[in-house]
Amino acid sequence: MKTKTSFTRSRLIPGIVIIVTGLLIFLLFAINTQPQVTSRFGMNISASSEAIQIPDLVVPAQTGIYVLALVTVFFGAWQMARGIRSTGALIGIVAFSFVASFLIWATQGKSFNMVGMLSSSLVRATPIALAALCGVISERAAVVNIGIEGTMLLSAQAAVISATVSHNLYVGLVVAILTGGLVAAFHAFMVIRFKVNQIVSGVAINIFATGATSFISSRYLEKHTDLFNNSGTFPIISIPLLSKIPILGPVLFENSLVVYLTMLLVVVLQVVLFYTPWGLRTRAVGEHPKAADTLGIDVFFVRYVNVIIGGMIAGLGGAYFTIGSVGRFDEVMTAGKGFIGLAAMIFGKWNPVGAFTSSLIFGFTDSLQVKMQILGTPIPSEFLLMAPYIVTMIVLTGIVGRAMPPAADGEPYEKQ
Amino acid sequence: MKKIFAFLSLLVVASMLLTACGGTTSSAFKVGQVTDLGGIDDKSFNASAWLGVENAQKELGVTGKYLESQGQSDYAKNIQQFLDEDTNLIVTVGFLLGVDTAKAALANPETKFAIVDYAYPDCWPGAAVGKDCGSDKEIANVLGLTFQTDQAAFLAGYLAAGMTKTGKVATYGGLNIPTVTIFMKGFEAGVKYYNQQKGTNVEVLGWNTAAADGVFAGNFESTDDGRSLAESFVQEGADIILPVAGPVGLGSAAVCKETGNCLVIGVDADWYETAAEYKDVVLTSVLKKINVAVYDAVKRAKDGTFKGGVATYTIKDGGVDIAPYHDFDSKVSAELKAEVEAAKKALIDGSLTVDGVLAK
Amino acid sequence: MTEKPIQPKKEEKAPASGQIRQALLVPALAVLTGLIIGAIIIIITNEKAATAYGNFFGDPLAALFASWEAVATAYGSLLVGSFGDPGKIINGLGILFSTGDSSKFIRALYPLSESLVTATPYIFAGLSVALGFRAGLFNVGAEGQLFIGTLASAFVGYSLVGLPWFIHLPLAILAGALGGALWGAIPGYLKAKTGAHEVVNTIMMNWIAFRLSDWLLNGPMKAPGFRPITPQIETSAELPRFFADPLRINWGFILALLAAYGVYWLLFKTTIGFEIRSVGLNPDAARYSGMSIVRNTVLVMALSGALSGLAGTAHVLGVDRWVGQGFSAGYGFDAIALALLGNSHPLGVVLAALLFGTLRSGATRMQSMAGIPIDIISIIQGLVIIFVAAPAIIRWLYRLRNIKSDTTVMVRGWGK
Amino acid sequence: MPVLELKGITKAFPGVLANDHISLTLEDGEILALLGENGAGKTTLMNILYGLYKPDEGEILVRGKNADIHEPNDAIRCGIGMVHQHFMLIPVMTVTENVMLGIEPVKNGLFLDREKVARRIREISEQYGLEVDPNAYVKDLPVGTQQRVEIIKVLYRQADILILDEPTAVLTPQEVEGLFKILHTLVQKGKSIIFITHKLKEVMAIANRITVLRGGRSVGTVLPAEMNPEKLASLMVGRQVSLVVEKAEAKPQGMTLEVKDLFVRDDHGNLVVNNITFEVHAGEVLGIAGVQGNGQTELVYSLTGLLPSLSGTIHVAGKPIQNTSPRHILEQGVAHVPEDRQKHGLVLTFPIHDNMVLCTYYLAPFARGVVLQEQEILATSEKLAKQYDVRTPSVFVNAGTLSGGNQQKIIIAREFSRPIKLLIASQPTRGLDVGSIEYIHNRIIEKRDEGTAVLLISSELDEILALSDRIAVMYKGQFVDIVPAASVTKEYLGLLMAGIKPENAPAAPSGQRTIEVDL
Structure with missing residues (x-):
């Protein structure tokens, strides 16, 4: 069925949007760029990196932006005339052109380290990804856990205290994971057993966690830093050979334990969810708990286990903040990462790989924001600091089409 | 049900009685500190001021207490609480308490006040006294404690410029507020002075006095932000970082320690001591001895030598300074040490000035 | 599948007193339980009590006495800090009757005045969240809306000079309401149009508001001088105080009570409220009946934002009269607990706000006299939310039967 | 020996006695119709049999042995399978996934063995004439095919007692024919079937025996040959209809x-x-x-x-x-009586009087400006409730506490009383x-x-x-x-x-x- 309206909707509007983006690139960036100035992008994370060093990328600023603007307009025209099938590709092209021209504009006459930014994108994405994975695993079983932020905060504190007291980072890691599991178990108990509104329970956990960690922090951690709050961090582990690959090596294979664990978890969870009996049951419970129940699946058990495992993942995320990053606990140090993780989960369509990918987008925004501050763009730093939050909102409004949550998400199951 | 309510009301009455008669009035000299929003454990000026009170407790036998402010309206309330307890000296921390401190001081001339990072008179032409500003003249019972931190930061900048191997040094702040940016301005000035003296071209990342903007973490809490900022600075080629963001800076120290790619310069206190876990990477610290200033104020108040006005702590009296090099003593060349000393002397005798002095 | 007609229970308007007792029972017990757990935490963290418990078998009485002392000191000073010292009040009364000099008496009421001052923004913010709950919207963004509202009213308050108070004051109040309304309407619109969940979006809007206020206070709205604060508002924009300094109780409190009545009237006596409640309880049926979900969602979020904005407005115009960085003590976050505690009913919210106002206000004295970190209040708040949201726990703890489960939907899952 | 015997099953819900000492037997290889109008307790009884509800009294015998059925797993173990009125299928999953759910075979000790299940589904398809593509997504299948998937699910679990709850409600007459053919095949191959319905003609067409339920009680078991639709109807409803x-x-x-x-x-x-x-x-x-x-x-x-x-x-x-x-x-x-009365037609937690004015609350005389006129609303609601025979103690009662019929009458009253x-x-x-x-x-x-x-x-x-x-x-x-x-x-x-x-x-x-x- 081809009606006139379907033509308008599917081709014309996106095409116009793309062309306007192209013009914006021209107006915002190209005009404000001096001719003959270049932008230099570093392609080595640092001189001391194990990776094979490669030359920096030098782009003539004005020409580069003109090319990107033209490419964008070209794609817009193509979209209007012929239509481009993949929405993902469309958005990719537009986003890439815009970000790239922005970078070239901001870097004109200066240089900045591109690979470094990618590397910190991954690191910045790690706690977000862990929060998102926690969300994926519990929401696939239809339990919304908005208390991830608080769970991470409590785990972060538990990790640093136990690691400091035991002088063993691995003890801290285990304690963090257990703490996360425990908090999640509480949440699960509240929402499954007592049918507390899932979001309300999560918010309560967040408020409680903020109060409790601040209380413990001011009562004990600050007074006896060496006794409780000085754990050290997991070292960077370079994977032999792989870390020598230019660009990819330093980004992917020179990281700390928590980052590797996160990448591993993404793969494991993806396989578990879609290729194992447990995953099948989890998804069934999230989509149609009654159907699962009639097939003899214990809906409550599946939910408990998933929420608790999710909590343990969030616990690992909490560990990242302290023993994975800075070796000490400070009040409200999670700074909203748990919530951004939830947005990443939604953007990633409740898939582990998707959630990880969208976490990377947030990590990228965040490290880009830092780089922009360092480069001294005329945008006030306060506005640059808003970037990750604004991106979260844009992503949530579903520019890429509305993601469908698991059908029973957030609904308590009533067993008769 | 009735029982529960009855029990509750009993509890209320009981505790009322208990506290009503249990109020012990000691004759000790009482010091009360009102923090600003950072709270007592901000690892910055609130903590430093409290250290001064604690030292006074130990050495002068006074009793000290603090009240944390969670919002703007708590300032007046907390000061009032201390007034109600007949506190002898009230130490308020931070410029945000400026107006409330002045009001309370004017209304309670018997009570002594000390305010950190602020001083009276603080009014400008056309400002309404008691509203826009605290007072248009000195207040006899308030001692303002201010610090020429930029002088110390200047020396740190000079030192950093001399120590950098990459030709780039960096600084960042928590929020874009004057007590933070004064460090960054001084630091930049020091580097520029070094360049001027040596004809070098050491770059400062993270602050630009002309634009009055630079790199900020946006908070004083997220140590992870400190980590990522340091990583980014290192990627851009900086190897010495001055973080002016309370505990956030410790995240930077952590990453330097982990990678060995960078050094940090501590702020407020000597991080070699207060953050000993990172002592291998602490080149020096920009000292802002609030604790000493507060201790002095307590001492004077107790001795009866307290006088209102301003006590400005400068490089001259050692109220601001840079910390010893400790482990880096051997790594800093004798020549550079001498130059830093010379700059310090020049600052003391006034032959050298720093731009961006803390405005009044 | 419908079974035999269920005989409806005879419950034509139950006597009002019984209803009120029913409605108060769970919240009252929740607060009591929260305070008891708070007491346990105080005992555990009290060094004297801890030492005494170390020797529990040697001298159990000492341990119990130490516990009692710790709790009594803490909560006793909390009470005195909230309501005033009974001795001083009686003394003041005596002076008032004997000499007619009311100053001592009024001065003794200072703690009570402070409690009401703290309760004022709580009432507004609590109403804001409660109104959202009534429409099935969870406004976690009250804090950000409060920031924007405060800044807007402060701006009108200081920038317009020479107006008579009866024009200036209403203008400043209106500006505060509009500022908050704008900040609330954005996530409301996004929710209505794209389904982006308001919980995540309002949290993001909070962060954006914080950064924006950092920038405003440091730039466009900065007062002369070096401090990042706004100028003082004009006298003509001030909400008048009832007594001389230091009593800060002002007309804001009366406004808050009026707002509570206004929200009650709106919700239960008007067609607008009828729509809001219908949309909240069953959006599908509301849509079928011709109500616009989009309009109601935006309207409720805007009204909710306006109330949050007024929370800050009342504070800045009545108490602080200037705005500095981080001026709010987290009223917007505490408001969630208030709305839950008050069962999303304006009267309940007022009672809850009075309770929390006194708690918060008294906490200052508790902090000073008993050395209990103020964070304990957050812990108690988190606990109270959990208990109120899960009446089953309270029922189980206190062996109660037949508590009517409440019918407010409060909040829905993602994309629904 | 009967394959299945229910003795004195009793189940009460708050305010309702859904099953009152119901007994019935299912013989080997027969189709037993369980006939009753909506609300007679058929579904409750079958949910008890399948372990979804717990009976207050009574026992279940499978092949003469006392069967302890507490959850669906027990029922499955006893060879009982159920095709629910509302299909228990997960739309976003494939036929294979839906069938294997709950008893998933694995390969390499960990991973789902989809091929094995798909093979088995094809076998069952051929054996019983239940054509279906194992790799299709359920959401893409027509209703008739979805029902076949449900039957395959039951057969995959090797059930020999099949319960079909109102299976024809969503089918075309031709599809009903097809279903009956499948049921006959099943019976021929040794399965026994309980067929739940309220449709008299179907009962006459397919059942070997008919057990009639009314108001939660069994009012007797009859043979179709001895009955005609009128007789069955009066048995079922309890009066001449x-x-x-x-x-x-x-x-x-x-x-x-x-x-x-x-x-x-x-x-x-x-x-x-x-x-x-x-x-x-x-x-x-x-x-x-x-x-x-x-x-x-x-x-x-x-x-x-x-x-x-x-x-x-x-x-x-x-x-x-x-x-x-x-x-x-x-x-x-335009008046609209929606398909799903609880979801779309009523605000269940509103009292009746508010539901009565759900579309007209903003019009005179129910509102003056934005102010609701409570007296008008109450008076009108009371009048309508009487006029449209809504059986309720008062209009202050929440709509959710009423029976389905009375709920629908509220909607009818609301919609019909407007000028439409x-x-x-x-x-x-x-x-x-x-x-x-x-x-x-x-x-x-x-x-x-x-x-x-x-x-x-x-x-x-x-x-x-x-x-x-x-x-x-x-x-x-x-x-x-x-x-x-x-x-x-x-x-x-x-x-x-x-x-x-x-x-x-x-x-x-x-x-x-x-x-x-x-x-």
Whole structure:
């Protein structure tokens, strides 16, 4: 069925949007760029990196932006005339052109380290990804856990205290994971057993966690830093050979334990969810708990286990903040990462790989924001600091089409 | 049900009685500190001021207490609480308490006040006294404690410029507020002075006095932000970082320690001591001895030598300074040490000035 | 599948007193339980009590006495800090009757005045969240809306000079309401149009508001001088105080009570409220009946934002009269607990706000006299939310039967 | 020995005794029909048998042995399988995944062995004539096929006692035929079947024996040979029921609803209403027949403003209403009795009086400006509750506490008491008891005779035949045909519902007639 309206909707509007983006690139960036100035992008994370060093990328600023603007307009025209099938590709092209021209504009006459930014994108994405994975695993079983932020905060504190007291980072890691599991178990108990509104329970956990960690922090951690709050961090582990690959090596294979664990978890969870009996049951419970129940699946058990495992993942995320990053606990140090993780989960369509990918987008925004501050763009730093939050909102409004949550998400199951 | 309510009301009455008669009035000299929003454990000026009170407790036998402010309206309330307890000296921390401190001081001339990072008179032409500003003249019972931190930061900048191997040094702040940016301005000035003296071209990342903007973490809490900022600075080629963001800076120290790619310069206190876990990477610290200033104020108040006005702590009296090099003593060349000393002397005798002095 | 007609229970308007007792029972017990757990935490963290418990078998009485002392000191000073010292009040009364000099008496009421001052923004913010709950919207963004509202009213308050108070004051109040309304309407619109969940979006809007206020206070709205604060508002924009300094109780409190009545009237006596409640309880049926979900969602979020904005407005115009960085003590976050505690009913919210106002206000004295970190209040708040949201726990703890489960939907899952 | 025996099963819900000492037996290789009207306790009884509910009293014997059934797993172990009225299938999963769920075979000790299950499904398909593609997603399958998947699920678990709960409710007459064929095959291969229904003719056609339930009690087991529909009906309802809807011939007047070239997409972007044109005149009932999910819901949504249309026009009494708001459409005199009364028709946690004014609360006399006039609302609600026979102690009672029939009467009262030109009634009697059905049918005809145009959407062919003056049959978003009700047979409609339009329509029986309502 081809009606006139379907033509308008599917081709014309996106095409116009793309062309306007192209013009914006021209107006915002190209005009404000001096001719003959270049932008230099570093392609080595640092001189001391194990990776094979490669030359920096030098782009003539004005020409580069003109090319990107033209490419964008070209794609817009193509979209209007012929239509481009993949929405993902469309958005990719537009986003890439815009970000790239922005970078070239901001870097004109200066240089900045591109690979470094990618590397910190991954690191910045790690706690977000862990929060998102926690969300994926519990929401696939239809339990919304908005208390991830608080769970991470409590785990972060538990990790640093136990690691400091035991002088063993691995003890801290285990304690963090257990703490996360425990908090999640509480949440699960509240929402499954007592049918507390899932979001309300999560918010309560967040408020409680903020109060409790601040209380413990001011009562004990600050007074006896060496006794409780000085754990050290997991070292960077370079994977032999792989870390020598230019660009990819330093980004992917020179990281700390928590980052590797996160990448591993993404793969494991993806396989578990879609290729194992447990995953099948989890998804069934999230989509149609009654159907699962009639097939003899214990809906409550599946939910408990998933929420608790999710909590343990969030616990690992909490560990990242302290023993994975800075070796000490400070009040409200999670700074909203748990919530951004939830947005990443939604953007990633409740898939582990998707959630990880969208976490990377947030990590990228965040490290880009830092780089922009360092480069001294005329945008006030306060506005640059808003970037990750604004991106979260844009992503949530579903520019890429509305993601469908698991059908029973957030609904308590009533067993008769 | 009735029982529960009855029990509750009993509890209320009981505790009322208990506290009503249990109020012990000691004759000790009482010091009360009102923090600003950072709270007592901000690892910055609130903590430093409290250290001064604690030292006074130990050495002068006074009793000290603090009240944390969670919002703007708590300032007046907390000061009032201390007034109600007949506190002898009230130490308020931070410029945000400026107006409330002045009001309370004017209304309670018997009570002594000390305010950190602020001083009276603080009014400008056309400002309404008691509203826009605290007072248009000195207040006899308030001692303002201010610090020429930029002088110390200047020396740190000079030192950093001399120590950098990459030709780039960096600084960042928590929020874009004057007590933070004064460090960054001084630091930049020091580097520029070094360049001027040596004809070098050491770059400062993270602050630009002309634009009055630079790199900020946006908070004083997220140590992870400190980590990522340091990583980014290192990627851009900086190897010495001055973080002016309370505990956030410790995240930077952590990453330097982990990678060995960078050094940090501590702020407020000597991080070699207060953050000993990172002592291998602490080149020096920009000292802002609030604790000493507060201790002095307590001492004077107790001795009866307290006088209102301003006590400005400068490089001259050692109220601001840079910390010893400790482990880096051997790594800093004798020549550079001498130059830093010379700059310090020049600052003391006034032959050298720093731009961006803390405005009044 | 419908079974035999269920005989409806005879419950034509139950006597009002019984209803009120029913409605108060769970919240009252929740607060009591929260305070008891708070007491346990105080005992555990009290060094004297801890030492005494170390020797529990040697001298159990000492341990119990130490516990009692710790709790009594803490909560006793909390009470005195909230309501005033009974001795001083009686003394003041005596002076008032004997000499007619009311100053001592009024001065003794200072703690009570402070409690009401703290309760004022709580009432507004609590109403804001409660109104959202009534429409099935969870406004976690009250804090950000409060920031924007405060800044807007402060701006009108200081920038317009020479107006008579009866024009200036209403203008400043209106500006505060509009500022908050704008900040609330954005996530409301996004929710209505794209389904982006308001919980995540309002949290993001909070962060954006914080950064924006950092920038405003440091730039466009900065007062002369070096401090990042706004100028003082004009006298003509001030909400008048009832007594001389230091009593800060002002007309804001009366406004808050009026707002509570206004929200009650709106919700239960008007067609607008009828729509809001219908949309909240069953959006599908509301849509079928011709109500616009989009309009109601935006309207409720805007009204909710306006109330949050007024929370800050009342504070800045009545108490602080200037705005500095981080001026709010987290009223917007505490408001969630208030709305839950008050069962999303304006009267309940007022009672809850009075309770929390006194708690918060008294906490200052508790902090000073008993050395209990103020964070304990957050812990108690988190606990109270959990208990109120899960009446089953309270029922189980206190062996109660037949508590009517409440019918407010409060909040829905993602994309629904 | 009977394969299954239920003895004295009793189950009470708050306020209702759903099963009162019910006993029944199922012999090996027979089809036992469990007959009863809605609310008689059939589903409760079967849920007990399947372990979803716990009985308060009574025991279950499987092949003479006492079976302890506490959860579905126990029932499955005893060889009991159930095909639920609302399919227990997960739309976003494949047939294979749905079938294997709960007893997943694994390969390499960890991973789902989908191939193995798919093979087994093909085997079962062949054995019992249940054709289905194991790799298809359930959401893409037609209802009849989904039912086959449900049966395969049961057979995959090697059940020999099958319970089918109202299996024909969603099928076309032809599909019903097919299902009966499958059931016969199953019985031949040694399975025993309990067939739950409230439809008399089906019972007569398929059952070996019939156990009749009424008001939670078993009122006896009979053989179809000894019965006729009238007798069965009075057994089932407990009184003589009139099986016909008395109605005079319609006197259609001017055009009230006019739909032209309508196209509608659903939320997922599928074209679900595909070029539909029709009109409804004042004083006539146009019935839309068709298997559920052929676009009827979306058609109604677009008529009532709940879903935008892509193109085409809709006029009510001459005014265009396409893509306007629901409120605007209601104000044009359109009444809507929604398909899902609890979800769409009522705010269950509102008292009756608020539900009575759910669409008119903003109009005089219920509101003055924005202020609600409570006295008016109460007075009107009380009047309506009386007039429309809503059985409730007072109008302050929450709608959610009433029975389905009374809930529907609230909606009827609300919609019919407004001045309306067009009534759109979707599945107006679904799940109701006979008394309520009779009442609602009579009211609809009454409304027609007053000169209202009625658009009736129902998946119950009998209801359509009983009430309509003309019948449109919808298939895959299109009207296959619109025929006069008086001249059409059920079989012919069945063909249309399957999307087949025979060349020569069967000869119409002449004269005015009334059509039986199959209860």
